[in-house]
Amino acid sequence: MTQRGYGGPLRYVQGPGVIADLGRYVAPLGARTLVIMDAFFWDSLRPELEAALSGAGVTAQFVRFGGESSQVEIDRCTAAGREIDAASVVGIGGGKALDTAKITAFNIGARIVTVPTIASTDSPTSSLGVVYTPDGVYEHVVRCGRNPDVVLVDSALIVQAPARFLAAGMGDALSTFYEARSNIESRSKNYIGDGYACTLAGYQIAQACHETLMRDGRAAYVAAKGGRLTGAVENIIEANTLLSGLGFENCGVSGAHGIHDALTVLEPTHHFLHGEKVAFGILCLLVLENRPPEEFDAAAAFCRDIGLPTTLADLGLTDLSAADMARVGQAAMLPTNVIHSVPVELTATAIADAIFTASARAGG
Ligand SMILES: [Zn+2]
CATH class of the missing domain: 3.40.50.1970 (Rossmann fold)
Structure with missing residues (x-):
């Protein structure tokens, strides 16, 4: 391309x-x-x-x-x-x-x-x-x-809104860099016009989004819980809104959003915000792509610290049957699902295995 x-x-x-x-x-x-x-x-x-x-x-x-x-x-x-x-x-x-x-x-x-x-x-x-x-x-x-x-x-x-919204926005924003990387490695098209390769600018923005979250996310969450507008909160509002928005549109999304979409076939997930489900989807993506363990641990710790779900149980999904998981795997494999931009071979079973393993590794 x-x-x-x-x-x-x-x-x-x-x-x-x-x-x-x-x-x-x-x-x-x-x-x-x-x-x-x-x-x-x-x-x-x-x-x-x-x-x-x-x-x-x-x-x-x-x-x-x-x-x-x-x-x-x-x-x-x-x-x-x-x-x-x-x-x-x-x-x-x-x-x-x-x-x-x-x-x-x-x-x-x-x-x-x-x-x-x-x-x-x-x-x-x-x-x-x-x-x-x-x-x-x-x-x-x-x-x-x-x-x-x-x-x-x-x-x-x-900052007057409940801090849960800011945290969910960080979950959505945290997916930006990992999903940009999937798209670059698989040479997938972005969402500009009919689709292009991503620019250096787009990728740098996705990286800046990640660095800002890691630096200021926890401090912003604490401040926002008290309704306080600090420099960290300003940076996180920009990361969630501008950096994440430019990052995903210019680089593309992948497995975190794809697994989010697939999990919505299970009713209990309907009670959670988009970014909360995407947060768990990130952990599944990192397992699916077999990224270094330190990367998984850093993402899981970040999510836990700001109250985002990291396990199936956190999303109200206890006692999942094999049939439930088969439905999730099938939904993820639909040709319209955005998961196909991951740079690894996909099957419904591989996706289900990544979901279960991510949940178990994160502690549940
Ligand atoms: Zn999103």
Whole structure:
């Protein structure tokens, strides 16, 4: 493969209180905007943001997000955007509100602004949007063709959320480097456009993501539990949101996400956050690729220290039958599963064996 490609958001701004500047970032994108806002912030933040947008000369239509990034919800938001001929769509909230905003913007050809209110996934920076059924079952991914024009990250707002979200974001971000390495070794394509080889920039970002987590992750978790915004928390918010987002989109994902997706065939895992399941998936990936034992131990210790699951029992999966595990192995082997970018030969049995072994080695 001779073509390498890189993509990312046009601008990323992070700091305490930056949400008050929303008007300044939306105004250059056009005079009319559709704002899709998480219900949780509808009463507390909307008046202030309406004032900020109108103060910048932007006419804003606010839509209260229904809670699921489903086709019905996307259609409703798309109709609302068309009605006002919105030049931009602003998503404010968690990953699903932002995914709905990105797909809505794609449908109406508008620019995109994402304002994450938690740092639990890397979706705010990416050009991908996920569609779920109205009951929350994964349906498919939409490639929106462009990354957000602006990602606005208010760290003072994010640190108010339960620390579990920041920890889950670290689980998602911890997969970035390991999965980038799988893709480089197997010469797989990234998620930019129709797929390219990753650039030096993309790989360096994935490495910086890993180094930042190892350096500041534990300290950030302690601070975030107390609702305190320290330098470590700022670094981890950037690692979870920007470094992880650029890293996965520019290098690709592999077994940690593939095993995450496969484990969702087992109902008990539905009670856990994306990044929590990905954390366990990382340990399975390291066994599957037979990486050095020190690497497994460092990843497992990190996850334990910030409260992420490292065993099947931690995910509520005790007494798994051989039939359960066969279902997981089969789900992992589906041609659409992202696990196929690992640089080793795969079978359903090899995947099941890696899952059991990772859990046992991590202590359960
Ligand atoms: Zn992820």
